[in-house]
Amino acid sequence: MLELRPILSALWQSKTAALLIALQLMLTLTIVSNAALFIHNRQEKIARPTGMAEKDILAVNFSALAKNYEMPAAVDADLALIRSIPSVIEATHSHKIPLSGSGESLSLFLEPNANKGGFSASYFYVGAGVTEALGMELIAGRDFKATDVQVGDHTSRNTLNAVIVTQQFARQLYPDAHAVGKYLYTGNNNQPIKIIGIVARNLGPHLHQAMAGNTVFFPQLMVVDGSASMTYLVRSEPGQLQEVFNQLEGKLRVRDPQRIISLRTLEAYKKRSYRADNTTIEVLATVITLLATIIALGILGLTSFWVSQRRKQIGVRRALGASRRAIARYFLIENLMVAGTGIALGLAAAQLANKVLVMYFNQPALPLPLLLGCALILLVISLGAALSPALRAANISPALATRSV
Amino acid sequence: MLKMHKVRKSFRTDTIETHALRDFNLEVKEGEFIAVTGPSGSGKTTFLNIAGLLEAHSGGQYLLDGDDVSGLNDRQRSRLRNEKIGFIFQGFNLIPDLNLFDNIDVPLRYRGFKASERRRRIDKVLQQVGLAARAKYLPSQLSGGQQQRIAIARALAGEPRFLLADEPTGNLDSLMARQVMELLELVNDWGTTIVMVTHDPDLARRAERNIQIVDGQVADLEYHANPAALSA
Ligand SMILES: Nc1ncnc2c1ncn2[C@@H]1O[C@H](COP(=O)(O)OP(=O)(O)O)[C@@H](O)[C@H]1O
Numbered sequence: 256m257l258e259l260r261p262i263l264s265a266l267w268q269s270k271t272a273a274l275l276i277a278l279q280l281m282l283t284l285t286i287v288s289n290a291a292l293f294i295h296n297r298q299e300k301i302a303r304p305t306g307m308a309e310k311d312i313l314a315v316n317f318s319a320l321a322k323n324y325e326m327p328a329a330v331d332a333d334l335a336l337i338r339s340i341p342s343v344i345e346a347t348h349s350h351k352i353p354l355s356g357s358g359e360s361l362s363l364f365l366e367p368n369a370n371k372g373g374f375s376a377s378y379f380y381v382g383a384g385v386t387e388a389l390g391m392e393l394i395a396g397r398d399f400k401a402t403d404v405q406v407g408d409h410t411s412r413n414t415l416n417a418v419i420v421t422q423q424f425a426r427q428l429y430p431d432a433h434a435v436g437k438y439l440y441t442g443n444n445n446q447p448i449k450i451i452g453i454v455a456r457n458l459g460p461h462l463h464q465a466m467a468g469n470t471v472f473f474p475q476l477m478v479v480d481g482s483a484s485m486t487y488l489v490r491s492e493p494g495q496l497q498e499v500f501n502q503l504e505g506k507l508r509v510r511d512p513q514r515i516i517s518l519r520t521l522e523a524y525k526k527r528s529y530r531a532d533n534t535t536i537e538v539l540a541t542v543i544t545l546l547a548t549i550i551a552l553g554i555l556g557l558t559s560f561w562v563s564q565r566r567k568q569i570g571v572r573r574a575l576g577a578s579r580r581a582i583a584r585y586f587l588i589e590n591l592m593v594a595g596t597g598i599a600l601g602l603a604a605a606q607l608a609n610k611v612l613v614m615y616f617n618q619p620a621l622p623l624p625l626l627l628g629c630a631l632i633l634l635v636i637s638l639g640a641a642l643s644p645a646l647r648a649a650n651i652s653p654a655l656a657t658r659s660v
Numbered sequence: 661m662l663k664m665h666k667v668r669k670s671f672r673t674d675t676i677e678t679h680a681l682r683d684f685n686l687e688v689k690e691g692e693f694i695a696v697t698g699p700s701g702s703g704k705t706t707f708l709n710i711a712g713l714l715e716a717h718s719g720g721q722y723l724l725d726g727d728d729v730s731g732l733n734d735r736q737r738s739r740l741r742n743e744k745i746g747f748i749f750q751g752f753n754l755i756p757d758l759n760l761f762d763n764i765d766v767p768l769r770y771r772g773f774k775a776s777e778r779r780r781r782i783d784k785v786l787q788q789v790g791l792a793a794r795a796k797y798l799p800s801q802l803s804g805g806q807q808q809r810i811a812i813a814r815a816l817a818g819e820p821r822f823l824l825a826d827e828p829t830g831n832l833d834s835l836m837a838r839q840v841m842e843l844l845e846l847v848n849d850w851g852t853t854i855v856m857v858t859h860d861p862d863l864a865r866r867a868e869r870n871i872q873i874v875d876g877q878v879a880d881l882e883y884h885a886n887p888a889a890l891s892a
């Protein structure tokens with residue numbers, strides 16, 4: 256037996272407080288649902304597969320102290336040494352570190368000597384076995400072999416003759432055709448670069464750009480005049496990275512003590528790149544928690560106030576035949592009415608606010624299940640906050656009807 | 661109807677224990693109108709609260725309609741209060757947020773009656789107490805006497821067999837008090853058993869039986885077979 260109408264008319268007597276709580280709930284739902292959407296999107300972004308086995312990959316960086324460092328010979332010796340470690344699956348050299356936030360991009364063209372209508376991609380100069388070394392899935396063509404790799408610098412583009420591209424990039428180049436065997440050109444250049452392989456995915460160096468995933472690999476050992484630093488990307492058997500890490504540093508040092516060597520996992524670079532996103536998530540989660548706490552305290556406070564204000568009539572109701580359960584139910588239903596109103600308003604307000612965010616701030620649309628989920632959680636919090644005052648009300652003695660005047 | 665045998669009630673605070681009722685014996689028969697008098701603090705309200713299942717007694721035996729009520733749980737006690745017992749309080753105790761109709765409706769909703777049945781009963785008792793035209797008024801818009809009549813209507817709507825009144829005229833002037841008393845007499849004539857605590861000896865004398873509570877016990881019993889004969 257629900258007593259909706261009398262509860263509503265009693266509520267009407269304290270409509271200002273009820274309205275304030277309802278409005279607060281409306282605002283809370285508006286902010287919480289849109290913040291939850293932000294969090295959800297950031298989490299999805301962070302959870303995107305990189306196309307690499309970053310958990311098993313070590314980026315080894317060295318700078319040689321010697322002048323006129325004999326780089327190609329050193330790289331050959333280092334890679335041979337690295338590959339000899341039992342848990343190493345493959346290693347290669349690279350001029351940049353994937354996921355690190357530091358990288359380079361260029362425009363590639365379908366025609367020679369072009370300078371318009373190019374396709375933008377991030378690129379890496381890498382060595383043989385890059386697909387294996389990064390744990391990428393090769394879906395067409397082949398990996399680089401040692402014979403593909405030339406020694407050069409940024410001016411060596413007119414001698415490049417092979418490239419591995421991601422599937423995402425290949426689809427942009429050739430939406431309808433198979434890309435392997437086709438040729439690409441750098442701008443204002445007639446040197447054909449043959450697509451020899453396609454990998455399923457690689458997010459490249461920059462995780463925050465729309466073009467992330469348009470990634471290409473050129474087979475070149477990058478030797479820049481006056482600089483004697485190099486990066487190796489080393490992939491271990493799953494779970495063996497620490498073991499490789501432990502052996503690698505010492506072995507490289509023994510082979511050539513005149514170098515500064517630093518080792519970091521690709522996973523660490525990824526974490527660092529997503530740090531801003533993770534901070535955003537934490538801040539928004541804190542805001543959500545804070546708002547939920549404030550609304551819970553508000554409801555707790557108001558319900559407690561109403562209960563203490565109505566002690567007498569609760570006693571009277573008990574005297575007239577209300578069971579404890581009926582009294583608790585009264586306050587829960589009353590709370591449900593206030594919270595329901597606020598949340599209903601919030602459902603509309605949240606969608607409105609999201610429309611504004613979509614229109615002016617280029618944010619994604621708020622999915623209904625997420626909004627409804629937030630609404631449900633707020634409803635549960637509201638009821639939970641009202642529960643303890645409601646139970647306190649239920650414990651008021653019926654004797655209060657006769658005892659106090 | 662009601663039988664108390666050696667009923668005890670004590671209140672315990674941190675430091676003191678008050679014996680509000682001690683070896684309290686009383687039997688109330690169906691249809692009686694009993695006036696309870698006694699000094700302040702003697703245990704009159706405590707007696708009414710126990711009789712009306714608002715409080716549990718701490719010892720002795722209380723039979724309501726022949727049933728021992730000591731083993732009942734909250735839901736059963738609430739149900740008995742709702743169905744068998746009507747309460748009238750000194751302070752009227754109407755619910756200020758609800759209009760008169762809704763006030764009378766309160767116990768009927770706990771009873772679980774359908775809307776049509778509730779409306780029928782509310783209209784009937786509003787007629788009986790002469791306030792049918794004011795159903796939509798709030799309690800604060802009525803005089804004290806009118807509020808107490810509504811409180812009586814609320815007590816009567818459930819058609820209880822047992823009406824308990826704790827100084828129902830205590831907050832009323834003598835004219836209003838007499839009107840309320842006449843209404844209670846009418847209700848008693850219809851067959852409802854009434855126990856009324858009062859300070860007013862004139863009103864007490866109009867009841868068919870008086871008991872006096874002193875120090876938590878029934879002091880003496882005084883019967884008036886016929887109130888009219890007494891005043892003659
Ligand atoms: N809840 C309580 N806690 C402690 N003592 C109480 C309580 N209720 C009543 N008493 C005490 O019990 C005694 C009887 O009270 P009461 O029945 O209200 O007397 P009356 O109605 O005759 O004035 C008084 O001494 C009173 O102080």
Ligand SMILES: [Mg+2]
Pocket residue numbers: 704705706826
């Ligand atoms: Mg009293």
